[in-house]
Amino acid sequence: MKYISTRSDAPDLEFEDVLLAGLARDGGLYVPESWPQFSENQIRSFRGLSYQELAVKIMMPFLGGAIPETDFQAMVEDSYTQFDDPAIAPIKQIGTNMWIAELFHGPTLAFKDYPLQLVGRLFDYVLKKRGERATIVGATSGDTGSAAIESCRDRDAIEIFIIHPKGRVSDVQRRQMTTVHSGNVHNIALDGTFDDCQDMVKNLFGDSDFRDAHNLSAVNSINWARIMAQIVYYFWTAISLGAPDRKFVYAVPTGNFGNVYAGYAAKQMGLSIEKFVVGSNENDILTRFFDTGRMKMAPVVPTLSPSMDIQISSNFERLLFDHYDRDGKAVAKALEEFRNHKSVEFGQGRWQAMQEQFEGYRVSNEETKSGIKNIYDATGELLDPHSAIGVIAGQQCDVAPDTIKIALATAHPAKFPTAVEEATGIHPELPAALANLFEREERVDEMPNDLDQMRRFIEQKLEERKAA
Ligand SMILES: *Cc1c(COP(=O)(O)O)cnc(C)c1O
Numbered sequence: 001m002k003y004i005s006t007r008s009d010a011p012d013l014e015f016e017d018v019l020l021a022g023l024a025r026d027g028g029l030y031v032p033e034s035w036p037q038f039s040e041n042q043i044r045s046f047r048g049l050s051y052q053e054l055a056v057k058i059m060m061p062f063l064g065g066a067i068p069e070t071d072f073q074a075m076v077e078d079s080y081t082q083f084d085d086p087a088i089a090p091i092k093q094i095g096t097n098m099w100i101a102e103l104f105h106g107p108t109l110a111f112k113d114y115p116l117q118l119v120g121r122l123f124d125y126v127l128k129k130r131g132e133r134a135t136i137v138g139a140t141s142g143d144t145g146s147a148a149i150e151s152c153r154d155r156d157a158i159e160i161f162i163i164h165p166k167g168r169v170s171d172v173q174r175r176q177m178t179t180v181h182s183g184n185v186h187n188i189a190l191d192g193t194f195d196d197c198q199d200m201v202k203n204l205f206g207d208s209d210f211r212d213a214h215n216l217s218a219v220n221s222i223n224w225a226r227i228m229a230q231i232v233y234y235f236w237t238a239i240s241l242g243a244p245d246r247k248f249v250y251a252v253p254t255g256n257f258g259n260v261y262a263g264y265a266a267k268q269m270g271l272s273i274e275k276f277v278v279g280s281n282e283n284d285i286l287t288r289f290f291d292t293g294r295m296k297m298a299p300v301v302p303t304l305s306p307s308m309d310i311q312i313s314s315n316f317e318r319l320l321f322d323h324y325d326r327d328g329k330a331v332a333k334a335l336e337e338f339r340n341h342k343s344v345e346f347g348q349g350r351w352q353a354m355q356e357q358f359e360g361y362r363v364s365n366e367e368t369k370s371g372i373k374n375i376y377d378a379t380g381e382l383l384d385p386h387s388a389i390g391v392i393a394g395q396q397c398d399v400a401p402d403t404i405k406i407a408l409a410t411a412h413p414a415k416f417p418t419a420v421e422e423a424t425g426i427h428p429e430l431p432a433a434l435a436n437l438f439e440r441e442e443r444v445d446e447m448p449n450d451l452d453q454m455r456r457f458i459e460q461k462l463e464e465r466k467a468a
Helices: 015-021 040-045 051-063 069-079 113-130 143-152 171-178 194-206 208-214 224-240 258-268 285-292 316-323 328-341 348-357 365-379 385-396 417-424 451-467
Strands: 003-005 030-032 091-095 098-102 134-139 158-165 185-190 247-253 273-280 294-296 343-345 358-362 403-409 445-447
Touching: 015 113, 015 224, 030 224, 051 069, 051 224, 069 113, 091 365, 098 224, 098 385, 113 134, 113 143, 113 158, 113 224, 134 143, 134 194, 134 451, 143 158, 143 171, 143 185, 158 171, 158 194, 158 451, 185 194, 185 451, 194 208, 194 451, 208 451, 224 258, 224 403, 247 258, 247 385, 258 273, 258 316, 273 285, 273 348, 273 385, 285 294, 285 358, 316 328, 316 348, 328 343, 348 358, 358 385, 365 385, 365 417, 385 403, 445 451
Parallel strands: 098 403, 134 158, 158 185, 185 445, 247 273, 247 403, 273 358
Antiparallel strands: 003 030, 091 098, 294 343
16 A cells, blocks of 8 residues: 655655654655455454454554564453443434444543553554664644553653643643653643644754654554544444444534544445534634635634634645545645645535535534533433534534434543533542542653754753663
8 A cells, every 4th residue: 555645745755754754744644555455345354353352453454564464463352441331432312313432441541542552552553673763753732642652651762752832731731741751751731822722843843954863653543544543433333333334524623624534434335424523613614615616724713622713734735645636746735725825615516526525514602611511411322512512503404304414423521621620510520540630640841942952951861861
């Protein structure tokens, strides 16, 4: 399996290199050259498999022979051992033809555990095979950082540096990062905003001497392997509810467009999905785009669902690539216009084709809170603000009576206790594995927003680790 860049100006890569590369050298994102196909009969034959068994079937074609099946199987098994529900991604009915898929049963309580637990193990496996080490550097507004730390802690071939904006992540989110005391984990609280953290990471990667000297790598959602691992729960939930003999609509609370793009990939691979409902908070650039055909940037406003406080959804580029008939030069041109003018149209035909598959809904803070309460009163399901946006958006979408709607619940309510308590009066409890989170000792280094100091800090930590 070859991977190609969405801007058509970077070398094609095999799976292992795509895993370690993250972003393509032309600034594009890697996608598979073609979509693996599963026939209706194959999909039917997957009924009754465990989540892990299904995961191996769905992902093997993407590896292109890079990893022997038995090794991959062992990695997949190991990835899901820390999940606290035997179904891994349990589904619950909350209405006549409406279900939710709970994707918060991993160690850090957000859906990002589902791909990242595997990605950490894939990194370690490939690096060891090559006799290399890597330095993972990432910025986080909360959920990615803890999920990445949890999957990379104590892995010999990896040092991981996670930069979060000081005082701007929730207490639960911060403690999930700073109470991990593994030697290869380095937490940095940056004096700045999330955008400053992201710029810092971009600048570290932009320094090619520094990048090459320390073999920098990324695990944010532009990494293809993350998308690959997220395709699995679309197949798992749909097959559990009757695919390929039923049709499905997925409602997905969306920020960077990675999660819903994985659903689009599942559809390209043969899964019977009719449509995607893209739920946004007050940062509603995608809703406005699907409604009007114009993608127009607006300032980011903080909301109750901070993991979706985003204006530029990086993974949307992967969808555009297909709608430009995989003409990367044309994609690059359209995105340059967007960068320069903060506004762009992709043409009537493309917009209509996207509208046939995607519907956007904006859910305000007030609607999110009343939704959390209504859903709890009606069904007993306590949802976090992100998950509630998915359900509320999904409820608004009209479908044929025999189509099943599945809303993805992306975080555990205890990850965002304040909003949940304000909405319902109920304080959501952390699961047993995290019950003592607030008694654990924190370890974090504070840093000013200064590139030179950051470079020196990372180099010094890497020296100390070598000496140890
Ligand atoms: C990251 C995140 C999202 C957004 O997912 P994307 O793949 O970026 O669209 C939604 N909900 C939660 C809880 C998240 O952590």
